[in-house]
Amino acid sequence: MRRHLLRLGKLWLCLGLGLGLGLNGCAGTAKLLDFPFDTGGRSLNSPGAEIQPHLVDRYLVFVSDRRGSQDIFLFDALERRLIDLPGLNSLDTLASHPAISENGNYIVYQATRQGKSSIYLYDRQLFQVRNLTENLGVYVRHPTISANGEVIAFEAAINGAWHISLVDPSGKPLDLPTLPR
Amino acid sequence: MSPAIVVMKRLLLPSLGAVLVGLGGLLGACDQNPPAPSSINSRYTDEQPALSGNGQFVAFVSSRNGISQVLLYDLKARQFTPLPGLNSTMTIAQNPSLSRNARYVAYLAGNQGKPDLFIYDRVTQRSEVLTSGYRHVIRSPSLSPDGRYLVFETDRRGQWDIEVIDRGAAIELDKPEG
Numbered sequence: 001m002r003r004h005l006l007r008l009g010k011l012w013l014c015l016g017l018g019l020g021l022g023l024n025g026c027a028g029t030a031k032l033l034d035f036p037f038d039t040g041g042r043s044l045n046s047p048g049a050e051i052q053p054h055l056v057d058r059y060l061v062f063v064s065d066r067r068g069s070q071d072i073f074l075f076d077a078l079e080r081r082l083i084d085l086p087g088l089n090s091l092d093t094l095a096s097h098p099a100i101s102e103n104g105n106y107i108v109y110q111a112t113r114q115g116k117s118s119i120y121l122y123d124r125q126l127f128q129v130r131n132l133t134e135n136l137g138v139y140v141r142h143p144t145i146s147a148n149g150e151v152i153a154f155e156a157a158i159n160g161a162w163h164i165s166l167v168d169p170s171g172k173p174l175d176l177p178t179l180p181r
Numbered sequence: 182m183s184p185a186i187v188v189m190k191r192l193l194l195p196s197l198g199a200v201l202v203g204l205g206g207l208l209g210a211c212d213q214n215p216p217a218p219s220s221i222n223s224r225y226t227d228e229q230p231a232l233s234g235n236g237q238f239v240a241f242v243s244s245r246n247g248i249s250q251v252l253l254y255d256l257k258a259r260q261f262t263p264l265p266g267l268n269s270t271m272t273i274a275q276n277p278s279l280s281r282n283a284r285y286v287a288y289l290a291g292n293q294g295k296p297d298l299f300i301y302d303r304v305t306q307r308s309e310v311l312t313s314g315y316r317h318v319i320r321s322p323s324l325s326p327d328g329r330y331l332v333f334e335t336d337r338r339g340q341w342d343i344e345v346i347d348r349g350a351a352i353e354l355d356k357p358e359g
Binding site: 057060150 | 221228230235239241256321325334341345348349351352
């Protein structure tokens with residue numbers, strides 16, 4: 001992928017120098033890559049808002065309101081196109097904070113359905129969504145998944161403050177020392 | 182529980198808490214990370230978790246030491262891993278993101294109103310700014326597992342869009358086996 005990105009990078013407009021990037025010490029080679037902007041909403045950036053990106057190798061998941069509702073999108077940086085996520089975005093949910101595993105199979109995200117916030121795991125092979133926090137009974141947000149797909153972390157409101165929760169892809173809490181609740 | 186014990190608890194526990202907070206403040210002022218307690222969570226806010234690609238480390242923002250700090254917890258060793266030089270009393274570091282083996286920690290920090298994107302290398306124990314001179318607002322950075330690419334939100338077009346930074350072919354990648 002690196003070679004591909006490099007090759008593509010030559011085609012992309014390098015804005016780095018113009019914006020004053022890459023002139024600072026060790027960061028001398030850092031530059032901005034110009035990913036496509038498409039008014040039709042078929043690419044990474046659109047006339048709508050694109051927020052909360054999570055990058056793992058070729059996969060870039062993010063949230064956009066380009067279709068009029070807040071949905072999760074998956075962009076393939078190698079082939080420079082969007083990948084369909086059938087069954088993920090539904091009309092009655094407001095989705096946010098997606099994260100993807102490096103094999104592209106798992107996407108975790110927070111969604112609010114009927115006023116209740118949960119952490120969901122989308123399986124891209126089975127096109128199925130599973131609620132990982134159904135029985136937790138607390139407010140949850142900001143999920144993420146490790147690139148190897150083995151650990152999921154999110155915030156849970158416990159005793160009046162945000163705390164870190166860690167579970168495996170089945171939703172089972174990791175065996176870790178915790179404060180007494 | 183006898184009244185004497187209740188009184189002792191009421192008097193002693195808050196003062197113990199104050200001493201701990203004070204110690205935390207001192208440590209923060211010395212730009213050190215806290216000693217390794219075994220528990221990830223504290224009585225204070227612990228938020229914005231990020232996982233290393235190998236699933237071994239979780240980085241997050243904690244206010245347990247009286248200031249907002251980025252902490253790194255090793256899930257295998259069940260203890261905190263120090264990040265010497267990352268947290269400064271002059272700025273608030275936020276939104277951490279980790280590479281595959283947590284060699285690199287990307288985060289937002291800034292003391293002139295507008296946060297910049299930084300990357301901390303646990304090998305050199307130094308941070309460098311990646312967006313000095315970038316005039317637009319930056320939010321929600323995410324680092325690729327190899328540590329080379331970063332994505333973030335920008336208001337460059339007057340709306341939130343996603344920008345990608347390439348740190349270049351010259352950096353040492355955070356590869357699967359060390």
